[in-house]
Amino acid sequence: xxxxxxxxxxxxxxxxxxxxxxxxxxxxxxxxxxxxxxxxxxxxxxxxxxxxxxxxxxxxxxxxxxxxxxxxxxxxxxxxxxxxxxxxxxxxxxxxxxxxxxxxxxxxxxxxxxxxxxxxxxxxxxxxxxxxxxxxxxxxxxxxxxxxxxxxxxxxxxxxxxxxxxxxxxxxxxxxxxxxxxxxxxxxxxxxxxxxxxxxxxxxxxxxxxxxxxxxxxxxxxxxxxxxxxxxxxxxxxxxxxxxxxxxxxxxxxxxxxxxxxxxxxxxxxxxxxxxxxxxxxxxxxxxxxxxxxxxxxxxxxxxxxxxxxxxxxxxxxxxxxxxxxxxxxx
Amino acid sequence: xxxxxxxxxxxxxxxxxxxxxxxxxxxxxxxxxxxxxxxxxxxxxxxxxxxxxxxxxxxxxxxxxxxxxxxxxxxxxxxxxxxxxxxxxxxxxxxxxxxxxxxxxxxxxxxxxxxxxxxxxxxxxxxxxxxxxxxxxxxxxxxxxxxxxxxxxxxxxxxxxxxxxxxxxxxxxxxxxxxxxxxxxxxxxxxxxxxxxxxxxxxxxxxxxxxxxxxxxxxxxxxxxxxxxxxxxxxxxxxxxxxxxxxxxxxxxxxxxxxxxxxxxxxxxxxxxxxxxxxxxxxxxxxxxxxxxxxxxxxxxxxxxxxxxxxxxxxxxxxxxxxxxxxxxxxxxxxxxxxxxxxxxxxxxxxxxxxxxxxxxxxxxxxxxxxxxxxxxxxxxxxxxxxxxxxxxxxxxxxxxxxxxxxxxxxxxxxxxxxxxxxxxxxxxxxxxxxxxxxxxxxxxxx
Numbered sequence: 001x002x003x004x005x006x007x008x009x010x011x012x013x014x015x016x017x018x019x020x021x022x023x024x025x026x027x028x029x030x031x032x033x034x035x036x037x038x039x040x041x042x043x044x045x046x047x048x049x050x051x052x053x054x055x056x057x058x059x060x061x062x063x064x065x066x067x068x069x070x071x072x073x074x075x076x077x078x079x080x081x082x083x084x085x086x087x088x089x090x091x092x093x094x095x096x097x098x099x100x101x102x103x104x105x106x107x108x109x110x111x112x113x114x115x116x117x118x119x120x121x122x123x124x125x126x127x128x129x130x131x132x133x134x135x136x137x138x139x140x141x142x143x144x145x146x147x148x149x150x151x152x153x154x155x156x157x158x159x160x161x162x163x164x165x166x167x168x169x170x171x172x173x174x175x176x177x178x179x180x181x182x183x184x185x186x187x188x189x190x191x192x193x194x195x196x197x198x199x200x201x202x203x204x205x206x207x208x209x210x211x212x213x214x215x216x217x218x219x220x221x222x223x224x225x226x227x228x229x230x231x232x233x234x235x236x237x238x239x240x241x242x243x244x245x246x247x248x249x250x251x252x253x254x255x256x257x258x259x260x261x262x263x264x265x266x267x268x269x270x271x272x273x274x275x276x277x278x279x280x281x282x283x284x285x286x287x288x289x290x291x292x293x294x295x296x297x298x299x300x301x302x303x304x305x306x307x308x309x310x311x312x313x314x315x316x317x318x319x320x321x322x323x324x325x326x327x328x329x330x331x
Numbered sequence: 332x333x334x335x336x337x338x339x340x341x342x343x344x345x346x347x348x349x350x351x352x353x354x355x356x357x358x359x360x361x362x363x364x365x366x367x368x369x370x371x372x373x374x375x376x377x378x379x380x381x382x383x384x385x386x387x388x389x390x391x392x393x394x395x396x397x398x399x400x401x402x403x404x405x406x407x408x409x410x411x412x413x414x415x416x417x418x419x420x421x422x423x424x425x426x427x428x429x430x431x432x433x434x435x436x437x438x439x440x441x442x443x444x445x446x447x448x449x450x451x452x453x454x455x456x457x458x459x460x461x462x463x464x465x466x467x468x469x470x471x472x473x474x475x476x477x478x479x480x481x482x483x484x485x486x487x488x489x490x491x492x493x494x495x496x497x498x499x500x501x502x503x504x505x506x507x508x509x510x511x512x513x514x515x516x517x518x519x520x521x522x523x524x525x526x527x528x529x530x531x532x533x534x535x536x537x538x539x540x541x542x543x544x545x546x547x548x549x550x551x552x553x554x555x556x557x558x559x560x561x562x563x564x565x566x567x568x569x570x571x572x573x574x575x576x577x578x579x580x581x582x583x584x585x586x587x588x589x590x591x592x593x594x595x596x597x598x599x600x601x602x603x604x605x606x607x608x609x610x611x612x613x614x615x616x617x618x619x620x621x622x623x624x625x626x627x628x629x630x631x632x633x634x635x636x637x638x639x640x641x642x643x644x645x646x647x648x649x650x651x652x653x654x655x656x657x658x659x660x661x662x663x664x665x666x667x668x669x670x671x672x673x674x675x676x677x678x679x680x681x682x683x684x685x686x687x688x689x690x691x692x693x694x695x696x697x698x699x700x701x702x703x704x705x706x707x708x709x710x711x712x713x714x715x716x717x718x719x720x721x722x723x724x725x726x727x728x729x730x731x732x733x734x735x736x737x738x739x740x741x742x743x744x745x746x747x748x749x750x751x752x753x754x755x756x757x758x759x760x761x762x763x764x765x766x767x768x769x770x771x772x773x774x775x776x777x778x
Contacts, residue, residue, distance in 0.1 A: 005660040005694045006420070006673055008759050010745030012342055012502065012666040012693075016707070016752040018700050076700070118701040118753075216710070264705040269717060271710075320715040320737060321337055321574065322586040 018117075021264075022077025024214045028205035029084050029259065035201050036092070036194040040144060043092035044194050050096045052083030054103030062112045078117050082106055085125035088195025088255055089299065090132070093144050098136055102128040122306045123263045126299050133299070141295075143192055159192045160185060160250040161295035164242045168290055173239040185249035195255035199248075206258035215262045218274035223257040224248055226282025234290070241290065253285065256298035266306040273309075273316035281305050332540060334565040335575040336584075338713040340746045342568055342667065344541060348505045348626050348633040353513055355637050356650055358430055362405045362641030363678040364390050365417040366424045369469040370476050371397030376426050382409045387436035387617055390426045393467075399477045399681075400467040401426075404619035404639035406434040418644075418663045418680060420673045428641070439616045445516050446613040448523045459528040459612055466611030467618045467681075471603035472496055472507075472571065473664055475682035478604060482528050484593045491596030492533040493525050494580050495605055497549070498564065498571040500539060501665025504685040506622040507602040509635045511538075511545040514606055515552040521605030522559060524612050529598055534559040537580045541566045568667060569744035573599045575713055587740055603684070618681055623647065627688030629655035638679060644686055645675040659694030662687040667745045700753040708747035708757060714740045718747035722757040725764030730771060733764040739772070741765050 036044040059079040063069045073079075086106050090099060106128030114120040133140045143159050160179050167175040179185075188198035195202070209215045232244035247253070252260075261267060261281055268277050281301045288297025366374040374391030378384065384403040391401040403426075411427035435441060448454070464479035484490055495518070499507040511518060522534045536553070538546045540563050550561045562580050569575055573592050574585045576599055583595040592599060600608070603621060610616040619640055626633040631652025638647055644661070648654050654675070662669040664685055679686075708718035716737060724732045741761055748757045 004658070004672060004674075005691075006671040007660070007696065008671075008756075008762065009662075009664075009669055009743075010667045010749050010758065011660065011662055011669065011671065011687075011689065012749065013697065013751075013754065014340060014342065014749050016750060017697075017754070018703055018752050021703070021705065021752055078703075116701065118703045264703045267704075269704065269706040269709050269719070318709055318712070318715045318717065319337065320587065320740065321578075321713065322584045322590070323715070 018076050018078075021214050022081050024212050025209060025259065026077060026081055026084060028208045028214075029088070031201040031204055032088070032195060032198055032255075033084065035188055035198040036088070039188055039197045040092035040194065043144065046096070047090050047092055047094055047099060047194060048084065048087040050099045051087035051090070051103055052080055054100045055079045055083030055086065055107050058104055058107040059112070062108060063116070067112070067116075073117060076117065079107065082111070082124045085259060086128045088259075089125065089129035089193050089252065091140065091143050091193055093142070094139055098132060098139060102132045105131040118265055120265055121309075122303055123260055123266045126260055126303050126306075129299050130303055133294070159196070159295070160246065161192075161289065164247070164250070164289070165295045167240050167242065171240055176240075176242055179242065179246055182243070182245040182249060185246060193252065196250075196252055199254040202254040202258055206254075209258075209262075216271065216274070218271050219262045219267060219278045220257045222275045222278025223261060223282045223285075224253070226279045227253060227286055230283060230286045234286070247286075251289075251296045252298045256281075256285075256302055260299070261302050261305075266309055268309050268312040268316060270313070270316045270318040272318070273312040276312055276316060277305050277309065280308070332563060332565040333579050334567050335570060335578040335713060337715050338711050338746060339567040339569065339575075340711050340749050341566060342502045342749060344566075345502045345628070346505050346508070346541070347503065347628070348624050348635055349508060351505075351509075351634050353509050353622055353635045353637050356639070356642060356647060358405060358433060358639065359642040359646055360430055361410070361643075362403070362428050362430060362639065363415055363643070364401050364403065364426045364428070364641045365415070365678065365680055366391045366401060366426070367417065367419070368401060368475060368640075368680040368682065369399045370474065371395065371399075371480075373424065374398060374401045376412050376424065378409050378412065378426060380409055380412060383407075384409060384428060385434045385436050386619060387439050393464075397477055397480050399469050400465070400617075402467060402617040402619050403428055404641050405430045407431040416674055416677055418670065418672060418677045418683070420670075440614040446520070448520055448527070451613065454524075454527070454612070456528045456530055459524050462612045463528070463608055466607070466616070468604060468607050468611055469618070469681050470601055471607060471621060471681060471684070472601035473668070473682050473684050475680075478600070478608070481598060481600075482525065484529070484598075485591075488591070488593045489596065490529040490531050490593065490598050492531055492535060492581065492598070493522060493529065494576060494597050494599045495522050495534070495536040495602060496571055496573070496576055496599050497536050497538045497545065497602045498576060499542075500566075500568045500571040501667055501669070501685070503626045503687050504624045504665045505626075506624045506635055506684055508542050508545055510602055510606055510622050511542075511549055515548050517609045518549075518602055518605045519552060519556060519559060520613065521607075521609035522600070523556065524608050525598070525600055525605065526558070532558050535580050536561045537564050537570075537576055538562070539564050539566045539570060569713055569742070569746065572713065572742050572744060574742065587737065621681065621683070623679060623683050624685040625651045626685065627655070627690075628693070629657055629690045630688050631655075640680060641678045643676050643678050644672065647679065647686060648675065648688070655688060655690065657690040657692075658688055659691030660689045662689065667749065668743065696756075697754040699755055702753055702755060705752060707750045707752065711746040711750040713744060713746060714742060716741060718757045718761060721764060722755065722760040725760040730764065730768055734768045734771070738765050738768050
């Protein structure tokens with residue numbers, strides 16, 4: 001008889017895998033990606049392709065030539081996902097060399113210096129975006145108008161976020177009349193980065209991930225609800241602040257809440273922690289958008305809270321079995 | 332539908348043998364009786380080489396209060412009283428009997444007539460516990476904790492209800508399911524006996540919803556006993572865990588160790604244990620046989636066998652079509668918590684609920700990838716622990732941190748490792764950490 005394998009229980013596995021989760025997120029991003037191609041044309045496709053290709057290339061090159069690892073990590077889908085997310089954070093007329101630089105920072109500094117998949121403190125795609133935003137502020141904030149399909153020579157225009165900021169700076173609520181309607185913003189008729197065009201398709205992707213149990217509701221819902229309530233209160237107090245519906249459908253909020261903040265590696269482990277993390281991101285986003293130097297606060301808010309994730313993990317433990325009883329008995 | 336509140340997973344059920352009625356297994360040529368068939372002190376052998384024994388003859392007496400006696404399940408001659416390999420993979424003291432004929436001790440009632448509690452009005456709680464203790468009954472779901480100890484709550488603790496564990500949440504296993512379909516009345520009387528033994532008036536039977544036929548039958552049969560209630564439960568692993576079952580059925584949670592399940596007022600007994608209690612008290616039959624599921628995707632005839640304790644596993648597999656060519660791993664118990672066997676010549680014991688044969692493809696673990704901190708293990712943990720963290724600090728041998736993170740609360744159900752997308756051996760490390768921390772705690776309290 002052949003020898004029996006002896007190992008400890010459990011002897012079966014639920015067949016979930018890293019690949020399934022990573023490519024699941026990529027799949028959830030697909031509708032929004034196609035929408036960005038539709039609204040921004042060739043430019044969006046060029047940005048998307050070069051970002052994904054550069055991220056995968058840098059991951060491969062670093063593991064092979066610097067870390068000298070045998071294991072091929074580029075197939076696990078995480079580099080592809082970082083590339084897609086980075087592209088979603090960029091305007092569609094960005095020169096390729098800037099995109100490649102962003103990808104190098106995202107993968108090289110954001111991810112591999114910390115030890116690769118699972119070890120990074122900051123979301124790599126966001127690290128790449130923030131690096132580019134600070135290094136190339138002009139190129140990163142010149143937004144082609146949606147519907148302009150040319151890559152090289154595009155008309156640029158104001159985004160909803162810059163209009164909102166202008167209204168606050170000029171203390172003039174009538175500036176807000178230039179905003180597209182909430183419905184247009186939901187469907188995608190606005191200027192901005194690739195991932196800012198269609199809140200609706202991003203929401204659909206988010207629902208797909210929830211159904212597939214790739215993520216839980218805690219982070220996206222707590223961010224969107226916090227922003228809605230905070231922005232709503234401001235709007236009621238003073239009409240120079242935009243309508244909360246327009247706030248949640250504008251800029252990178254949906255992308256950030258559903259796809260960036262929910263990044264496994266850089267978000268808290270317990271549901272309690274995830275709620276605290278989400279609420280803080282929501283508050284920071286509104287604060288930076290309204291009173292900060294940059295019109296968009298989502299990426300800074302997430303990066304800041306990424307840094308607090310280890311602290312949240314230390315103090316926010318899941319409810320232990322038996323604790324519920326203790327609380328009831330104390331009442 | 333009721334279930335426990337925290338965590339849990341839903342593995343593929345694979346109840347291949349659910350439709351296969353319980354068959355009597357053949358007598359073995361040689362039976363091996365380990366003196367280590369329960370948790371607690373081992374039994375002490377009271378026979379020597381050459382002794383003639385019958386079915387029901389005492390082979391080993393209990394080695395203390397938390398212990399249980401061992402009886403012969405066959406008749407014949409003792410050929411060896413020596414160490415032998417058992418299902419745990421250790422060589423430990425055992426009595427080997429060469430089988431001749433099938434002679435039973437006369438005190439055992441071998442008829443199949445149902446004896447109800449009303450037929451035996453003279454039985455009182457003390458007598459019932461004494462009979463259970465004498466019969467060597469232990470928890471037959473797999474934990475093998477001596478039953479009489481559970482029925483004697485420590486001073487100051489009072490039982491309020493008895494819950495029968497008919498969940499059988501382990502995939503593949505169907506022994507309890509078949510027992511309910513074929514001996515519902517005996518199980519109900521067994522439950523009444525336990526209720527009488529601990530002097531309570533409320534009994535529950537918790538059955539998962541994937542056994543609708545058993546729920547229907549037990550509900551129907553239980554109608555004659557208004558104090559017994561059948562509770563259908565939503566299918567979720569590890570509902571058969573004692574703490575999870577109490578939470579699911581009566582909504583109370585056992586506090587962290589050193590608290591015991593009895594602190595919630597509940598006493599939990601497995602279906603098989605209730606049946607054995609019935610036989611012990613009403614038929615005077617010590618624990619000498621049990622129902623075991625022999626199953627596996629490549630096995631020709633997945634079956635439920637009523638087999639004598641001490642029968643070698645290899646013989647039981649022969650009766651179900653023989654060991655398949657592609658066998659990679661054989662597990663004593665279910666796939667979530669069972670133990671992989673070193674050899675098939677080891678005998679079945681009181682705790683053997685199943686034997687699962689996995690082919691070599693199923694038997695291999697997938698390649699381990701880095702932890703992506705997805706928190707799926709945290710969501711799956713039924714004890715509200717953080718498996719990724721416990722595993723990591725155990726790997727780093729930081730025992731102080733492991734104790735601080737409540738590693739001793741782990742029930743080793745394996746839900747975390749089952750769910751981990753990176754296929755990390757979480758429970759391997761947590762077991763190492765848990766046993767080390769428990770040792771440290773014991774050493775500290777001994778000072």
